Amino acid sequence: MKTKLAYLALTAIFAGSAYAATSAVDEDFMRNIEDTFKSADSAIGLKDAKTATADAKELEKLFAEVVDHYVKKGDAEEGVKLSEKSVALSKQIVVTVAAKDFDSAAAASAELGRACKSCHNVYKQD
Amino acid sequence: MSTNRRDFLLKAGLGVGGIAASGFIPGVGFINAATAAELIDPLAPKQPHFPGKVKSVIWLHQNGAPSTLDLYDYKPELVKLAGQPVPASFMKGIKTSTQGGVNKLFYSNQRTFKQYGESGAWFSELLPNLAQHADKLAFIKSSVTVGATHDISILKLNTGDLNPGRPSLGAWVNYALGSLNPDLPSYVVLYNGEQEPSAGSVNWSSGFLPAVYQGTAFRPGDSPIIYLDRPELRSADQQRASLDLLKHLNRLGGERRPNDTELRARLESYELADRMQKAAPEAVDLSKESEATLKLYGIDDPTSESYGRVLLRARRLVERGVRFVQVVSGYPSNISDQERRSWDAHSDLDGNHGTQARMVDKPIAGLLQDLKTLGLLDSTLVVWASEFSRTPWGESGTGRDHNPWGYTQWIAGGGVKAGFTYGETDELGVQVADKDKGVDTYDLHATVLHLLGLDHLKTTFVNNGRSERPTVVYGKVVKELLA
Numbered sequence: 001m002k003t004k005l006a007y008l009a010l011t012a013i014f015a016g017s018a019y020a021a022t023s024a025v026d027e028d029f030m031r032n033i034e035d036t037f038k039s040a041d042s043a044i045g046l047k048d049a050k051t052a053t054a055d056a057k058e059l060e061k062l063f064a065e066v067v068d069h070y071v072k073k074g075d076a077e078e079g080v081k082l083s084e085k086s087v088a089l090s091k092q093i094v095v096t097v098a099a100k101d102f103d104s105a106a107a108a109s110a111e112l113g114r115a116c117k118s119c120h121n122v123y124k125q126d
Numbered sequence: 127m128s129t130n131r132r133d134f135l136l137k138a139g140l141g142v143g144g145i146a147a148s149g150f151i152p153g154v155g156f157i158n159a160a161t162a163a164e165l166i167d168p169l170a171p172k173q174p175h176f177p178g179k180v181k182s183v184i185w186l187h188q189n190g191a192p193s194t195l196d197l198y199d200y201k202p203e204l205v206k207l208a209g210q211p212v213p214a215s216f217m218k219g220i221k222t223s224t225q226g227g228v229n230k231l232f233y234s235n236q237r238t239f240k241q242y243g244e245s246g247a248w249f250s251e252l253l254p255n256l257a258q259h260a261d262k263l264a265f266i267k268s269s270v271t272v273g274a275t276h277d278i279s280i281l282k283l284n285t286g287d288l289n290p291g292r293p294s295l296g297a298w299v300n301y302a303l304g305s306l307n308p309d310l311p312s313y314v315v316l317y318n319g320e321q322e323p324s325a326g327s328v329n330w331s332s333g334f335l336p337a338v339y340q341g342t343a344f345r346p347g348d349s350p351i352i353y354l355d356r357p358e359l360r361s362a363d364q365q366r367a368s369l370d371l372l373k374h375l376n377r378l379g380g381e382r383r384p385n386d387t388e389l390r391a392r393l394e395s396y397e398l399a400d401r402m403q404k405a406a407p408e409a410v411d412l413s414k415e416s417e418a419t420l421k422l423y424g425i426d427d428p429t430s431e432s433y434g435r436v437l438l439r440a441r442r443l444v445e446r447g448v449r450f451v452q453v454v455s456g457y458p459s460n461i462s463d464q465e466r467r468s469w470d471a472h473s474d475l476d477g478n479h480g481t482q483a484r485m486v487d488k489p490i491a492g493l494l495q496d497l498k499t500l501g502l503l504d505s506t507l508v509v510w511a512s513e514f515s516r517t518p519w520g521e522s523g524t525g526r527d528h529n530p531w532g533y534t535q536w537i538a539g540g541g542v543k544a545g546f547t548y549g550e551t552d553e554l555g556v557q558v559a560d561k562d563k564g565v566d567t568y569d570l571h572a573t574v575l576h577l578l579g580l581d582h583l584k585t586t587f588v589n590n591g592r593s594e595r596p597t598v599v600y601g602k603v604v605k606e607l608l609a
Contacts, residue, residue, distance in 0.1 A: 038599055039592075045586045110597070112599075114600055
């Protein structure tokens, strides 16, 4: 029984790794970013530090994947620049929320929204 | 709510029990005694976040999307290259899905441009009267938006979203600042033409904000609000007695449904309607205006008469403390051509814009002049806005297609850097020259709110547990436009 359980656990781990390796910056991925971003922006408005921090940390990771995507894609200087800016702004939200400076966090969040929009204007179908 | 009633409530109940009155209301959040009073009168005046430069906004929506390339944005290169295909370099980064395709560059041989004022702003021959006020305007020549159908982009222009459900800018202003005149709606919508604007009342909706903050449409003519007039057979006393009974019954019902904003809005609207029976017809009655004023607004010209009346009403409303007047351009009463009922010139641009420009030119110039003379321009913001504009390439040989990638809007009034131009389009007017200077709807809204003393990031409302703001998750005040 123990052997079977260990086998199942290993299978699950490998399956998870395979998923991570093939997860693409596709429509579902971007929708996840959008939902997380809207949640973060709302949490900042509500001064809910816990949710805002968790969402901003998640955004930091997700935008890092977007940076990788555009680096690998090549000839996407604007995409790299804007996704790097988005990573930095996500970090800024984490830092400002930790300092309970929700005004600065809201400003960073609005700037992040603009970065998203600028990127989508260039890469509408990517 | 009158001061007395509010004083009574604050002192007798909510005031004495200030701490007791503070608390959490589902869907509203934590409240204090002051906001508790506002909940009873949601239109009570409220303090801005910081001292505003203006008290009122006149939002001039140019319906149908004028070609700002034919009004303000002079492009010598377009004149030179007319008749040739659009060079590929100008199309980089934009995706066209417009119905007419990308045709050859078009320029009307009737178009002439001149510079006006000390600012040297360019105006075409279509706006000779407005051109005289060049130094009062701050142009945003790098406006951008999402190009879709007119109705969808108009919705974005007014609410910031492509789907119905969000409050319009006027509703946010009404919610955040309250009313300056308890006898009139503080958010009024005006239009010229025989019907309400085709994009509909969703453009002055309160969305998820309480219904009391929605705009009130005033019809052209002597009776601005439908069914407002008291029937002749009913005396004022009889009406008052009926309203008092209705108010009593509604309050009993309202106590059982404290979160029913529709009911609260209806309660407020009965009382407001009673007061408005006197105030509204007087506010829009132009009979006491001088001949000179009527002429100033172009009311002596059949083409500009209906729009002139609407703008003169807008001035009278602002004079009486109305916060937000949303004016949707329609069409003159003397035209039958369907193609000239908005600025949407897919063909015959010269004919269409000739009519539409003549309709708005003198009235808008008159409005700016009149506000200035009356000392109201310092406390009023006038905005020329459109859902998008038109392409430099032609359509149907004589028209232009839709262009959301770069166009001109302008603002004038208190706190505005007059005689200034922000941003530019490329040499042909296809798209903004510098994307970092693009001014999207959210940025325009953030700037308007700023001039009213409101921080768009702090103007929030909790809807379904989520904090919402007028600029969705975007927005930046265009500080360069501020004096």
